Amino acid sequence: MSNKPEAPEKGKDFIRTIIDADNESDKYGGRVHTRFPPEPNGYLHIGHAKSICLNFGVARDYQGKCNLRFDDTNPVKEEVEYVDSIREDVSWLGFSWDANPFASDYFEKLYYIAELFIKMGKAYVDHQSADEIRENRGTLKEPGKNSPYRDRTVEENLDLFRKMRAGEMPDGECILRGKIDMAAPNVMLRDPALYRIKHADHHRTGDAWCIYPMYDFTHGLSDAIEGITHSICTLEFENNRPLYDWCVNTLMEGLKQPELFGENSSVYEELAALPGFNQRPYQYEFARLNITGTVLSKRKLIQLVKEGHVSGWDDPRMPTISGFRRRGFTPASIRDFCERIGVAKADSTVEYALLEACLREDLNARAPRYLGVMDPVKLIIENYPEDQVDEFTMPLHPEDESYGERVVPFSRELWIERADFMEEPPKKFFRLGPGREVRLRFAYYVTCTGYEKDENGRITEIRATYDPETKGGWSKDGRKVKGTLHWVSAAHGVKAEVRNYGNLFTCENPNAPEEGKTFVDYVNPDSLEVLDECWVEPALADMAPGTNFQFERTGYFCADARDHKPGGKLVFNRTATLRDTWAKMQKNMK
Numbered sequence: 001m002s003n004k005p006e007a008p009e010k011g012k013d014f015i016r017t018i019i020d021a022d023n024e025s026d027k028y029g030g031r032v033h034t035r036f037p038p039e040p041n042g043y044l045h046i047g048h049a050k051s052i053c054l055n056f057g058v059a060r061d062y063q064g065k066c067n068l069r070f071d072d073t074n075p076v077k078e079e080v081e082y083v084d085s086i087r088e089d090v091s092w093l094g095f096s097w098d099a100n101p102f103a104s105d106y107f108e109k110l111y112y113i114a115e116l117f118i119k120m121g122k123a124y125v126d127h128q129s130a131d132e133i134r135e136n137r138g139t140l141k142e143p144g145k146n147s148p149y150r151d152r153t154v155e156e157n158l159d160l161f162r163k164m165r166a167g168e169m170p171d172g173e174c175i176l177r178g179k180i181d182m183a184a185p186n187v188m189l190r191d192p193a194l195y196r197i198k199h200a201d202h203h204r205t206g207d208a209w210c211i212y213p214m215y216d217f218t219h220g221l222s223d224a225i226e227g228i229t230h231s232i233c234t235l236e237f238e239n240n241r242p243l244y245d246w247c248v249n250t251l252m253e254g255l256k257q258p259e260l261f262g263e264n265s266s267v268y269e270e271l272a273a274l275p276g277f278n279q280r281p282y283q284y285e286f287a288r289l290n291i292t293g294t295v296l297s298k299r300k301l302i303q304l305v306k307e308g309h310v311s312g313w314d315d316p317r318m319p320t321i322s323g324f325r326r327r328g329f330t331p332a333s334i335r336d337f338c339e340r341i342g343v344a345k346a347d348s349t350v351e352y353a354l355l356e357a358c359l360r361e362d363l364n365a366r367a368p369r370y371l372g373v374m375d376p377v378k379l380i381i382e383n384y385p386e387d388q389v390d391e392f393t394m395p396l397h398p399e400d401e402s403y404g405e406r407v408v409p410f411s412r413e414l415w416i417e418r419a420d421f422m423e424e425p426p427k428k429f430f431r432l433g434p435g436r437e438v439r440l441r442f443a444y445y446v447t448c449t450g451y452e453k454d455e456n457g458r459i460t461e462i463r464a465t466y467d468p469e470t471k472g473g474w475s476k477d478g479r480k481v482k483g484t485l486h487w488v489s490a491a492h493g494v495k496a497e498v499r500n501y502g503n504l505f506t507c508e509n510p511n512a513p514e515e516g517k518t519f520v521d522y523v524n525p526d527s528l529e530v531l532d533e534c535w536v537e538p539a540l541a542d543m544a545p546g547t548n549f550q551f552e553r554t555g556y557f558c559a560d561a562r563d564h565k566p567g568g569k570l571v572f573n574r575t576a577t578l579r580d581t582w583a584k585m586q587k588n589m590k
Contacts (some may be wrong), residue, residue, distance in 0.1 A: 013343035014283060015054065028229045028279045032064030035228050036090070037219070040082035040203075043313040043320045044089045046334070046355070047234075047289040047296045053190060054286065055232055056095040059268045061103075067226055068097035071219065072104050073212050075202040083203070085313070089321040094331045099226070103218050104204045106225055110213045111165065112267045113221060114176060114195055116254045118157045123194055124150055125160040127295045136182075137190050143183035144190045150179065151569075158470050164197055164420040167210045171197050178217075180246060189321045192216060220244040220281065221251060227275035234288035235347060241283045247549060248280050279496045289341070290349040292508050293321045295519055309523050310504070314562070316573050317504040327501060328548055328558030328575030330366070333359040351502075358578050363548060363575070368396040368403055369485045371441070372536040372551040374498055377414040378490060381446060383465045384412040389491070391444045392472070410443050413490040415535045420485050421462055423451070430482040432462065438483035441552065445470040445481060486552050493535035495584045496570035499560070500529040534572075542566045554578065 012020070016467035019032055034055040036043060044052075068090055090097065103110075117123035126133065126147045137223050138144030138192045154161075161176055163169060176195035184190055194217040199210045220243075223231045231244070254260060255277055261268040271277060288296075295301065296319060304310050304318070313320050316327035324334065337358040341350050360534050390410040397403035416432070425433035432438050437447040444466040452461040469476050473484075504527050510519040536551075543549070559569040 011146045013286075014345060015058060015230070015286060015343055018284060019058065019230060022229070023062075031227075031229055031230045031275070031279070032059060032062040032207050033066070033227055034059050034064065034465040035067040035069050035223065035226065037067075037069040037071045038086055038087060039074065039077075039215075040079065041074065041077040042082060042298045042302055043085050043322055045296050045298070045301065045321065046291060047319075047426045048089075049093060049321055049334050050289045050338045051232070051234065052090055052093055052095060052476070053335055054343055056090075056097075056341070057159060058230070058232070058338050059098075065098040066095075066305070067101060069103045069226070070104075071215060071222070072102050072202070072204065072263070073215055073218050075212065076083060076199060078203050078296075085322060089325075091329055091336065092325055096388065100223075101226060102204060105214075106218070106222055107205065107209055107213070109222060109225065109267060109271065110218060110260070112213075112264050113251055113271075114213070114217075114252075115158065115161065116260055116265075117178070117194070118161060119154055119260045120174075120250065120254050120257070121154065122179050122250050123176055124152050124157050124179050125174050126150070126177045126191075128523045129486055130172065132264065133175075133193075137187060138182070140187065143185075146182050147177070147191065150191070161195075164211050164218065166432060169197055171199055175199060176211075178246070179400070181458060183379050186239065186242050188216070188239055189246065192243055193505070206505060213246070213488060216240055216243050219274070220248045220283070221274070223281040224248050224251065225271075225274055226278055227279075228281040229279065231283040233283055233285050233453075235285045235345075236288065240283045241285070244283050248360050251275055254523070258387045279506060285345070287344045287347045291319070291352055291354045291355070292349060293503050293505055293510075295505075295510055297511075298385075300519055303520065304504075304523075316499070316501045325546075326558075326561050327573055328556065329359055330548065332366075333362040336362065349509075357578055360556070363550065365400075367548045367550045367556055369394075369398065369550050370406075370537055370540055371408065371488055372496070372498070372534060372554065372557075373417055373486070373488050373493075374413040374534050374551075374554060375418040376488075376533060376535050377418045377421065377459055377462060379414045379416045379462045379464060379487070380448070381412050381414070381464055381466045382449065386412050388412070389489075390443070390471075394442050407535075408442070408537050408539070409492040410487075411489045411491040414440070414487045415490055415493060416462070416485055416487050418459065420483075421448075421451070421459060422529075423459075431485060432464075432483065436483075437481050438485055438486050439470075439473050439481050440466075441484055442473050443471075443474060443487070444468070444473065486554075488520050488535045488537055490535070492538050494538055494541045494570060496534045496536045496540070496572055497572065498531040498534045498557070498572050500526045500530070500531065500574045536570065536572075540570065540572075543570075548575070550578075 036055045056066045126149045136145040169575050171208045175193045177191045180189045182190045193214050195211050314322040314326045338356045391403050391407045420431040422433050446464040446466045448464050450463045454460050506524045507521045507522050510522040543559045545559050545564045547559045550556050556575040557572045562570040562575050
């Protein structure tokens with residue numbers, strides 16, 4: 001079954017409606033070019049998956065292009081590790097990018113664009129401290145105050161900016177600001193920072209630069225350089241849109257004055273030839289993904305990793321794409337989830353249960369079935385010959401013959417689930433108990449004849465007899481049993497470690513902690529249960545890491561991508577549980 005995404009056949013969201021109108025008016029000559037532009041300062045999370053599916057999905061639906069661009073303008077937080085992980089995540093989700101540029105590819109162009117802004121009287125070097133700039137910015141109700149350095153001449157600003165680039169000033173000495181309007185109702189337009197000094201090595205450019213452009217200066221200009229048509233962002237960037245437009249429009253205005261480039265005429269020629277400055281990009285915002293029971297703030301995710309609340313970015317309890325992948329989620333289930341929640345303009349919170357529902361639906365169709373006992377107790381079939389071994393052929397998928405079959409050995413001593421036996425079973429318990437008959441899946445009917453307990457009252461052994469006439473799990477005389485148990489041959493089973501992952505947090509919204517608490521106070525100490533005495537059928541001994549499957553009657557699992565060793569230590573992660581009718585009954589009985 002392919003993991004490659006197919007175009008949806010559903011009603012169009014507002015983004016696609018905008019694109020339809022642009023195509024009808026021939027705004028971009030029929031071009032549709034989007035981009036997914038993460039900063040490589042952490043691993044992607046499930047919220048990014050929504051943006052990935054939207055940007056790449058739009059390009060797919062309109063036979064356009066989508067770039068994977070890294071907005072790498074902050075060298076102290078960005079690492080090659082994050083670049084590699086982001087590429088892997090996007091590919092794993094099933095998408096291919098048309099180009100993979102970095103904002104750092106444009107550092108030289110951006111520098112000369114900044115010089116152009118200075119020459120146009122649209123930017124100046126400000127020597128105020130960060131605190132002074134913050135204090136003079138004003139409030140939503142009060143206008144800001146002009147910097148005392150705002151009216152420096154073009155020549156002064158150019159000289160200072162070039163000294164900034166040359167490394168003649170320490171960090172924090174000054175910044176380059178856009179010269180817009182300190183009384184603007186939108187605080188973002190009150191002379192925003194365009195460049196800052198940062199003497200730090202960059203993961204790609206090394207020590208070639210000691211000044212770096214700000215995100216809001218870089219973003220729109222990078223879109224224009226790449227010929228992006230529709231710059232699709234989440235709602236938190238809505239307030240930044242006027243600054244995005246100002247940067248792009250100011251450059252377009254500057255390109256009408258080629259004499260301002262002076263000796264840098266080649267830069268002018270490169271920029272003037274780009275499609276983004278003849279058909280400029282526009283920004284559109286959609287609601288970001290909020291999901292119950294977790295946090296999606298990159299700052300909070302970094303804190304979880306650094307403080308050791310999880311084992312790393314790919315911990316299966318993390319809401320990162322790599323965490324979901326290691327836990328056993330499929331690309332198709334995440335794409336389906338993003339498709340179901342849709343694209344809206346207003347923020348909302350989605351139940352985590354919907355994501356799990358998408359996963360179960362996908363795994364039900366694609367996951368092969370195997371037998372595994374999580375909490376084993378030995379079942380001895382007293383009348384089964386000690387030297388006899390039966391082999392039962394079982395389908396790998398009950399609804400898809402194309403998956404084929406596997407052979408499972410059966411012997412006198414078996415492992416069954418401890419929860420499948422009760423000394424005094426209640427009326428609606430249809431599993432094994434004294435004198436009760438059940439079916440061993442695909443094998444035989446067995447009847448419990450007794451059991452043993454240790455000094456603590458724990459069941460250590462169950463005895464039974466089997467009916468040889470029920471081979472294959474069906475009675476020739478037509479008698480029926482209500483209970484069917486899974487099992488593993490004690491003589492042939494393979495020992496495995498199973499990791500049952502639960503919710504990382506104990507509340508629905510750790511983003512809104514009670515007074516005096518932080519989100520880490522809600523980290524669930526019982527979110528991981530390690531079972532190291534499990535027994536599985538021998539077919540799983542050589543399973544490849546990352547493989548999805550179902551342990552019958554237990555849940556969906558995958559072979560851990562990091563610790564599972566085929567032919568060696570077997571480690572299986574629980575991806576999602578199955579619906580347990582008896583567990584629900586027990587809960588309702590309490």
